[in-house]
Amino acid sequence: MSALAGQIEALLIASSKPVSVEALAELLPDADIAAALGELSRYWQGRGMSLVEESVGVSLLPSKTAAKALSQVGGGNGRRLTEAAVETLCFIALNQPVTVKEIEIARGVKLFKGVVDALMDAGFVRASMRKTDSGRAVTYVTTDLLLEHFGLSSVADFPTPDELEDMMLQQPEI
Known part of the structure; x- marks a missing residue:
């Protein structure tokens, strides 16, 4: 993984909310953000995390299979809706x-x-x-x-x- 992709990965992991592509471009000027996000997405493909691009920004979240396993570990501490x-x-x-x-x-x-x-x-x-x-x-x-x-x-x-x-x-x- 390139140094730029590693920097973006660290920013996404450290952020509690999705990070906009514009914010990434401001933090990492003169960087090819789209290429680095593509590299990061390929790196995490088939692993426990996935790069999720939404209208509000980009997040690094547990993959669907990992999320299922994580929900079983939590023991049902989440909120239950009627x-x-x-x-x-x-x-x-x-x-x-x-x-x-x-x-x-x-x-x-x-x-x-x-x-x-x-x-x-x-x-x-x-x-x-x-x-x-x-x-x-x-x-x-x-x-x-x-x-x-x-x-x-x-x-x-x-x-x-x-x-x-x-x-x-x-x-x-x-």
């Missing part, structure tokens, strides 16, 4: 931006305020803009943390409702 929270999160992800009223209509039940609060506390959802019609209700959208948690690079990577229906039909019944 079934209502998971349903709400799925609806927001697929239909964003949405209001609480739209979620309630889609789910057919009144939404407990704590559900959206729990999703916001987890960092998966944030309040967005207000609707311009009837009462100026707050809308909710998913965050980059949700994308990162599920290994997605953009909202476009979420399955469509038709794809979800096909997946549900393929699941064996318990």
Whole structure:
């Protein structure tokens, strides 16, 4: 691995957030950042880490297989979402931006305020803009943390409702 790729690797490991290509270019002027990122990506391919390029920047994260093993080592210390929270999160992800009223209509039940609060506390959802019609209700959208948690690079990577229906039909019944 080249010295430049090694420097970028160290910056990515030391950073708690994705690092933008622009920031890398400022830190390492006159360097071919794209070539170094390509080299770094090839180096980590098939190993326990992977170079993830997102709209907000570049991260060095555990690969999907390593992440699965890491989750088993953790012993379940992570946050658990209720079934209502998971349903709400799925609806927001697929239909964003949405209001609480739209979620309630889609789910057919009144939404407990704590559900959206729990999703916001987890960092998966944030309040967005207000609707311009009837009462100026707050809308909710998913965050980059949700994308990162599920290994997605953009909202476009979420399955469509038709794809979800096909997946549900393929699941064996318990």
